[in-house]
Every structure is written in C-alpha cells, then in structure tokens.
Amino acid sequence: MNQQTPQSRRVGLFVTCLVDLFRPSIGFASVKLLEDAGYTVDVPMAQTCCGQPAYNSGDREDTIAIARKTIETFEDYDYIVAPSGSCAGMLKKHYPALFKDGDWAERAKAFSAKVYELTSFLTDVAGVDHVDVVHPGSVTYHDSCSGLRELGIREQPRKLLRSVGGLEIKEMPESDVCCGFGGTFCVKYPDISNRIVEDKTDSIRQSGAKTLLAGDLGCLMNMAGKLQRQGSDVEVRHVAEVLAGMCDTPAIGRRKD
C-alpha cells in the first residue's frame, strides 16, 4: 500500500493553538491515527500559532515573522500535518504567498508542499481506507470553509467515518455553509455571527444526528457554544476523536458528571 521507506515517514504535528490550549484530546487522537498509519510523530515545542489572527487582521509584519518561525521549526519533516483545515490551509496556501521571491519564497514553497490536513493526509497520502473502531450512533459532518474550499476536503473524512463500526452519517442540509465563526469575525461582529450560527444549528437539528463532527476546533467551539446555549443535547466532537476511538473525554463544552 505505502511504498515509502521509514526515513520518509516522519511527521511533524502542527497541533494548532486552539487544540493546544483548549482540547489536547484532539492532539492525542491525531498522534494515534498517524502512528497507526505507520508514521513517526514528533511535536516540536517551538510551535505556537499559524498566524491567522494577524494575517486576517491585516498585520503582515507579524504574520511573516510567525510564518518564518513555523517554517524553520517544521521544514525538516517529511510531512507537516494539522488537525485543522483552516490552519493547514494557512500553512499550505497562504504562507507561500507571503514571500515574494528569494530564499524564503523557496523555503515556503518546499514547506507548503509537505503540509496536509489530518483526514486528507490519512486517506490521500497514507492510503488509509478504514479505521478499526466502533462508535455506535448517528453523526452529522460540518464542512469547515477553509478545508473545503482551500484544500478540497469533503469526501476524505466521510470515507473514514463510513468505516467506523455502528456509525451512521446523517447529512445536514447545507453542510458546506459557513458556521459564522470566522476567527476574529465572531467577536468583531457578534450579532451577525450569531445569526449565521443559528442557521447552522437549525441545520444540525434537522439532520437528526446525535453527534456533530467537524475538522476544525474553532468552528466546533462556535457550534458547541451555540447548541449548548440553546439547550441542545447534541454532542460535539472533532472528527479525529471518533476516528481514533478516543471519545472517553467529555464532548466539547461538557465535563464529567
């Protein structure tokens, strides 16, 4: 299946700042999935954030400084994998655009070629087509915007989810519509963000699924926060937790009773 030598199987995990700070379980689930697929996973301590808050606020100088640090930290790995379409999109699609030419442009390009979002890495690079876990019940999957439109991630997580024992996918209407998170957008324009996430939670309810999954913690926190404010009992998790069979931690926004 995979013709690579062990030397070309070193993955640097880009944890993402939200996973680091809010939900380490997603990081550990990612490590497990990558290790199960036969990769050696390393987590360089010198990583912080991909720089999107600065980039999307128009602060190019800080973005470039952060991008250089990230590239330096990760460029020696064979692959750089992130459990987020948004951060992976930043690293893969936007870093190269930050450097016009010269040495850094070359480095950013070489770096970017090795960056993947977790589920697409598993299916498209590692050739994983099933996972050996059970998760009884129905789930619905939200396609986060950057993953979907910048990286073309749609089938990959669903393909893996279909191999999970006892799991049924119930699609929501308009799963490809934004949840209203948008990074700093949701705090700069809270009222608009709220309307958008209300529409999203309506769609989630319409699916009738017990669990909501997605590949981006920012979106998940937004949707979980709204569902819980509305009193919904839909459980919210990152897709990696289900795929790795690591759902013993309480769902997002929940705590053990």
Add this chain to the structure above:
Amino acid sequence: MEIRSPAFKENARAALDDPQLRHALEHVKSGFIVKRAMAAEALPEFEKLRDSSKAIKDETLANLDKYLEAYETKVTESGGHVHWAESAADARDIILKICQSVGARTVTKGKSMISEEIELNDFLEGNGVQPVETDLGEYIIQLRGEHPSHIIAPAVHLARSQVEADFRRVHTHLPVDRDLTEPVTLLSEARKVLRAKYFQADVGITGANFLVAETGTSVIVTNEGNGDLTQILPKVHIVLASIEKIVPTLSDLSQVLRVLARSATGQDMSVYTTLSTGPRRAGDPDGPEQYHVVLLDNGRSSMIGTEFQEMLRCIRCGACMNHCPVYHAVGGHTYGWVYPGPMGSVLTPSLIGVDKAGHLPNASTFCGRCEAVCPVRIPLPKMMRHWREREFSRRLNPATQRYGLKAWAFFARRPRLYRLATSIGIPVLSLFGGRGRFKSLPLAGGWTRHRDMPAPEGRTFMQEWKQREAQKQGARI
C-alpha cells in the same frame, strides 16, 4: 446617496431585528443558489468558460486604454458620441446637458448601478427632468424612495405585499378592487403604467453589461424587455457605463454571456440580450436619432496596477452576494452604499475610501464561497484582506484591536514565552470552567453574549505531551 457604511454595525443590528427582511432574504438563499448550481452542472464546459472569461477580462484590463480608444473610434464611426467622465459630477453634467439640448422633461431609464453610483435620479429631478425607472425592481424602489439592495434584484428585500401596497398608494387611477395577489399581476400593472411613459420620454438612459471594442456596440441583458423600449423609443439614447465594461470582440462577448446569466439567475441566457450600435440609420425601422455613451471612471483607473485590479473583472452577476452568509444575514442596505455583498466589500473602499468603508472588508468570515462561484474568479477574500492590510498600516482600525493583536503576536513570535504563559493561564482558566463551559467570560463578551464558551480541558497539549514523552523515556531506561 448618503454614505451609511460607517454605521455598518448599527445597520446590521436593525436588519437582524427585521423579521420581514429575514423572510425576504430566504429567497436569495433558496432561489439563486440552487438554480446557479443546476445551470453550472448542466453545462460541461462551465468551469472552462469561467477560465476563459477571466482571461478575456484580464487581457482587456491589461490593455484597457487601447480597447477604450478602439471602442470610441467605432462608436464615432457609427454616428454616436463618446463622452469621458472622470468623476460622478462630470457624468451627471454631461447627461443633463444632453437632456437639456433636446428640451427633455421625462427620461426613461433601464437598470443601471452606475446611475446609482453617480446619484443621477436626484440630480435630474433637481434640474427639472423627471427620471422614470422601467425595470420592475427599480420602479418599485423608486416609488418607495429607496436604493437597490442587490445589484441584479434591486427589490429583493421586499415582500410582495409591500409592493402591492405601494402600487395601490401610487396607481390611484386604477380600480381599487383589482386583484394584485400574484407577482405576475404586479408585473403587468407596472408594464401598463410604464407603457405610456416610454412614449412621453425624450431621452432613454440605459446601463451596459458590456461594451464591445471591435464594433462600438453596447450590450444590455434583461428579463423584462424594458431596456429595449427605453433605448429604442425616445429620440435620444444615452448609455451610461463604467470603463471596465469593455470586452475586445463579439466572440469574447458571446463567451462571457454564457457565464453571466448562469451565475446570476441560473438561466442559460437572460430573456433579452440587446446589442446597439450607433443611432438609427437611414432605412432602419426604429431606433434613436442620437446615440451617446458616457464612460465613467470615478476612481477605477487608479485601481489598475494595484492589488485591486482584479476587481475590475467583475461582470456584476451578483453570485457572490447570493452565496454570502453575511449578506444572507443582513441584506444589501446594511453595507451602506451602492454595492453590497462581497464585491461591494472590495469595490466600495476603492470608490469612497477605506476610512469610510472600513467595516465592509472586515465583516467577512472569509468562508470563500463568493470566490468559489465568481464567474471571473475574482479572489474576493484575498482583496478584502488587502484592505485590512491597508487599514492596519494606516492605523485605521480601533486601538483596542491593534494592541490586543500586537500583544498576542508578541507571544506568538516567541515560542518559549508563549509556552510559559499558556501553561500557566490555561489550567487556571480550566479550573474556573466547572461545567465544561462559560456562560460569560471577561474580554469575550462578543462571544458569550450569544453562545457559551467551551472551557479548556485542563492542561495544554504541550504540557501533556512533554509528560508523555518523559514517561516513555523513563520506561526505556
């Protein structure tokens, strides 16, 4: 038109609180999106046509001066006149002079966003010339004293019942017991009322979807046929268009037309596509005696050669706003000037200044759906980001935002300090999130006003990872 973009947030609040508007905006969501998707799906070469349309517009913009000159030559050869208007005021003056030269009292108008941009109606009225909008949506808007809320569906923010009430208020010469319950009855009533106006009008003003350099032709696409009557019946036809509407050849035109209606309404073609070249010739059965083209710049030429040049590819199909979650939430009037939605968020700052329109490029989640459907592949989010960069470097955004961001960036650039700060802060925050989430949180009011904030699990991933690695090492020893 009064610029209300600086009050974007207040406008948004009012729009969100308007249940009737919410209902009307549902149509944008349900109607346009599905129809576009079906039209795109049904045409195997659709994606290729988008590429070639983009290429046609890029080539035009790269040689805009050449094509504009060629266009002018052809218009002149066919007996028409081209007038160059650098500013909105220039365009208004030129149009008024033409109207006055034929003693015009009434002008009929086809749909034109440029006319909105230069605030033509108020100006003409103030100078004793009565403009009459003939596009149904524009006519309704004019009756209400409003502005369009969408570039191809100006009255999309209104319910049928509101329009019925307007018609009953204004068309007092018609029987009160007439039935106006079906949208088509509204259309035929407007048609009847407008029919007389076409014959009274001395001048007809239309916009142009395209101008063809090769032949000096102006092109309009409509679904009601009102544009044809507007430009054929009066003595004088004035085409009002901005300079980027040029396409080089008729064959280019035919390509771009194939993506326009599909992207806009999901139709293969609009019902009427009308090409006009010059005034009526000897032997023509109809047509105007005079044919004028007013070419408006109004800041566009200064976009050439900048990071905003690509915006000039826009063919005004409206697909970006039809697919925009922010537009769906707040509607077109919230944007506070002529052009709403994603295309407006890029174009408006270019035309009225980012100091006034700063909210527009910021009020986007960067979901990218606009770019994904734009027939000429304009990278709208990227250009909104460029506006944010300009704002940031000119220090136009709020100080609290800047300092917050700078403080965050200070740590993000220094991994060791970042690690230290987060390894202290996060477990503390987690300690307070007793129920797994926060109902309110200092500094996160925008978030917790509407939703709970999930609490951190406990320690950071990095702390846990270090421990796991240390244990592994220990086990090996």
